[in-house]
Amino acid sequence: MSVPYSGNFSGYTATLLIVSGPLTASVITYRSSLFEYFAKHMTDNAASKSSGTPNQANVSISHVMNETRLFHPTDDFRSKAHVGSIDAYESLYAESISDTEAFWARQANEHLHWFKPFTKTLTWDEPFAKWFEDGTTNASYNCLDANIEAGLGEKVAIHFEGEPGDTRTLTYRDLHREVCRFANGLKKLGIVAGDVVSIYMPMIPELPIAMLACARIGAVHSVIFGGFSAEAIADRNHDAQAKLQITTDGGYRRGKVLKLKETVDEALEKCPTVKHCVVFRRTGSEVAMKPERDVWWHDLIADVSDDCPAAELPAESPLFILYTSGSTGKPKGILHTTAGYNLYAKRTFQWVFDHKADDIFWCTADCGWITGHSYVVYGPMSAGATQIIYEGAPNWPAENRFWDIVEKYKVTALYTAPTAIRAFIKWGDHHVDQHDLSSLRLLGSVGEGINPEAWMWYHHKIGNANCPIVDTWWQTETGGIMMSPLPGAIATKPGSCTKPLPGIVPRILDDSIDHVGVDEGGMLCIEKPWPGMLRGIWRDEKRFKEQYWSKVPGMYLTGDNARCDSDGYFWIMGRIDDVINVSGHRLSTIEVESALVSHPAVAEAAAVGRPDSLKGQAIAVFVTLKDGVAGESLRDELRKHVRKEIGALAQPDDIRFTSSLPKTRSGKIMRRLLRDIAAGKENVGDTTTLEDYSILAKLRSDDES
Ligand code: WTA
Numbered sequence: 001m002s003v004p005y006s007g008n009f010s011g012y013t014a015t016l017l018i019v020s021g022p023l024t025a026s027v028i029t030y031r032s033s034l035f036e037y038f039a040k041h042m043t044d045n046a047a048s049k050s051s052g053t054p055n056q057a058n059v060s061i062s063h064v065m066n067e068t069r070l071f072h073p074t075d076d077f078r079s080k081a082h083v084g085s086i087d088a089y090e091s092l093y094a095e096s097i098s099d100t101e102a103f104w105a106r107q108a109n110e111h112l113h114w115f116k117p118f119t120k121t122l123t124w125d126e127p128f129a130k131w132f133e134d135g136t137t138n139a140s141y142n143c144l145d146a147n148i149e150a151g152l153g154e155k156v157a158i159h160f161e162g163e164p165g166d167t168r169t170l171t172y173r174d175l176h177r178e179v180c181r182f183a184n185g186l187k188k189l190g191i192v193a194g195d196v197v198s199i200y201m202p203m204i205p206e207l208p209i210a211m212l213a214c215a216r217i218g219a220v221h222s223v224i225f226g227g228f229s230a231e232a233i234a235d236r237n238h239d240a241q242a243k244l245q246i247t248t249d250g251g252y253r254r255g256k257v258l259k260l261k262e263t264v265d266e267a268l269e270k271c272p273t274v275k276h277c278v279v280f281r282r283t284g285s286e287v288a289m290k291p292e293r294d295v296w297w298h299d300l301i302a303d304v305s306d307d308c309p310a311a312e313l314p315a316e317s318p319l320f321i322l323y324t325s326g327s328t329g330k331p332k333g334i335l336h337t338t339a340g341y342n343l344y345a346k347r348t349f350q351w352v353f354d355h356k357a358d359d360i361f362w363c364t365a366d367c368g369w370i371t372g373h374s375y376v377v378y379g380p381m382s383a384g385a386t387q388i389i390y391e392g393a394p395n396w397p398a399e400n401r402f403w404d405i406v407e408k409y410k411v412t413a414l415y416t417a418p419t420a421i422r423a424f425i426k427w428g429d430h431h432v433d434q435h436d437l438s439s440l441r442l443l444g445s446v447g448e449g450i451n452p453e454a455w456m457w458y459h460h461k462i463g464n465a466n467c468p469i470v471d472t473w474w475q476t477e478t479g480g481i482m483m484s485p486l487p488g489a490i491a492t493k494p495g496s497c498t499k500p501l502p503g504i505v506p507r508i509l510d511d512s513i514d515h516v517g518v519d520e521g522g523m524l525c526i527e528k529p530w531p532g533m534l535r536g537i538w539r540d541e542k543r544f545k546e547q548y549w550s551k552v553p554g555m556y557l558t559g560d561n562a563r564c565d566s567d568g569y570f571w572i573m574g575r576i577d578d579v580i581n582v583s584g585h586r587l588s589t590i591e592v593e594s595a596l597v598s599h600p601a602v603a604e605a606a607a608v609g610r611p612d613s614l615k616g617q618a619i620a621v622f623v624t625l626k627d628g629v630a631g632e633s634l635r636d637e638l639r640k641h642v643r644k645e646i647g648a649l650a651q652p653d654d655i656r657f658t659s660s661l662p663k664t665r666s667g668k669i670m671r672r673l674l675r676d677i678a679a680g681k682e683n684v685g686d687t688t689t690l691e692d693y694s695i696l697a698k699l700r701s702d703d704e705s
Contacts, residue, residue: 081488163392202251
């Protein structure tokens with residue numbers, strides 16, 4: 001196999017790239033009805049739009065990046081795929097939007113267990129959706145009992161790898177037993193359907209077990225990521241009115257024991273609604289147990305039965321609340337309900353990851369995030385998948401830990417985040433080179449835009465140019481993946497999440513709520529309700545309506561900007577609030593960042609606007625270099641590089657080098673904080689979701705670099 005990739009980072013302007021090898025790249029030549037549908041819709045609307053100067057309110061966001069590489073799935077992948085051609089995708093999609101309710105009704109009947117079948121598919125009283133409302137089901141039943149009934153009781157559900165190297169294997173039958181036992185434990189503590197249970201645990205099997213035990217009896221789980229502070233736990237528990245806390249004595253992270261129980265103790269001082277705290281023993285470290293309130297997990301379940309029949313729950317019973325990491329403002333408790341969410345997580349998992357019975361799936365997300373809810377717990381488990389759960393950090397004991405795990409368990413599908421991919425690039429290829437990754441057949445990305453050159457690295461270095469990459473765009477609010485390549489059907493373009501999944505109708509609008517034209521950026525909205533959509537913000541209907549349903553009548557406002565190219569491919573351009581306005585041209589952060597990341601010395605970059613008396617805003621960038629590369633002399637070179645890649649308009653005015661960037665705990669760059677720093681503000685806004693506080697101080701002291 002020959003791959004014309006030798007540290008050549010100038011793919012932006014190439015018009016045609018021929019890759020000889022398992023994946024073939026070419027310019028797009030097909031143009032089918034669906035592509036025309038999107039392209040036409042957008043052009044029609046663009047034609048009816050008034051032309052104007054860049055300062056008019058309805059101006060779209062300029063797009064300066066021109067990525068033209070295209071990668072087709074191999075014939076081998078295609079021939080085995082569930083959806084194995086563009087025609088198959090298009091007919092599935094056409095069916096899904098011509099009669100959306102009939103489509104989802106068929107999916108729900110075929111793919112969920114119903115104690116009592118539903119007769120009503122959708123009640124849509126905008127913005128309130130009810131899916132399958134008169135049916136009864138249970139998400140824990142769909143994830144466990146249904147698999148055992150299908151003969152998968154002895155199939156491995158979870159290969160667990162602890163950070164210190166301890167391992168456990170749980171079959172579906174084992175998982176069923178553990179979930180039933182813990183559900184019986186919850187009942188002993190007086191938990192009933194509708195009660196909120198707060199879960200604050202490391203990424204160990206008991207975390208999904210606790211979630212599924214709640215689902216089994218109709219309790220509503222609220223998982224709080226195990227890295228959050230006592231204050232964050234208290235806020236969320238208070239907002240949710242949680243009745244019970246579940247935690248562990250500790251968890252392992254980079255060789256140290258995180259004292260989760262201590263943090264919980266501090267939080268529970270401020271949570272009068274929480275009556276009990278269940279503690280799982282993970283590390284064996286000393287913890288204080290408060291009499292009456294605290295109980296050990298193993299004591300709670302010592303004498304309970306192995307059986308706990310799943311409660312027959314109305315389809316719209318709340319399944320969980322998940323507080324969004326919130327890069328701005330007070331965290332919101334996003335509410336998902338049972339049947340619609342469960343169906344959407346299961347079907348999107350099967351479509352996007354082209355799931356096969358013998359796959360070893362590894363989603364590296366923690367259950368503290370929506371990705372862990374949908375693609376560790378409810379999606380893979382309802383599909384009877386075998387998966388890896390890893391407790392710890394990617395660089396412990398060394399930077400090759402992920403590759404060690406892929407090799408050891410022969411992982412076939414790996415789903416991770418751009419922040420991790422950029423860290424691997426920074427750490428150097430030698431950590432990857434020592435491992436046999438040939439078991440991989442599919443790669444996925446989620447959480448942020450993936451810069452095209454990070455995509456290329458993932459494709460070549462991890463996928464050996466032989467694995468489709470599914471760049472999946474979605475949100476906590478959407479419940480599951482909304483846009484992504486179906487890997488056997490849709491050719492990929494680095495940096496594009498490609499096309500909508502069945503049943504999803506994305507639209508792009510400008511500030512005047514006009515549809516934009518081809519390749520023009522604007523607000524990304526979703527036109528039709530879908531089963532996985534959020535049902536509300538917990539106890540805050542006003543905010544739910546205002547935030548998602550007030551700006552654009554009849555559509556869900558995602559809060560992201562996007563453009564759609566002439567092939568009907570979608571490109572996410574970042575959050576609406578992050579747009580940089582240079583002399584009336586509105587630029588997307590990801591395009592400037594991707595141009596920087598295409599320089600061989602750059603590992604990661606963040607671009608923000610800062611006030612400029614002449615241009616309105618100037619572009620300030622924060623750059624992290626690859627390990628072993630020295631920075632200062634590169635400043636001019638990087639400026640020229642961006643100018644060459646995407647033009648003079650997007651050339652950065654300030655370039656600052658930094659060893660790391662401020663990120664949320666789920667790994668997203670916090671551009672809002674960088675904006676304040678670039679503007680020279682002493683006090684930056686809300687930092688409660690910031691992962692590493694020391695970075696702010698470092699960035700300020702680097703100010704003059
Ligand atoms: C961003 C994570 C570009 C986007 C599942 C979205 C992405 C927010 C992508 C939701 C992607 C997620 N390409 N941007 N493939 N995936 N995002 O709620 O801004 O943690 O609105 O859900 O992440 O983040 P959340």
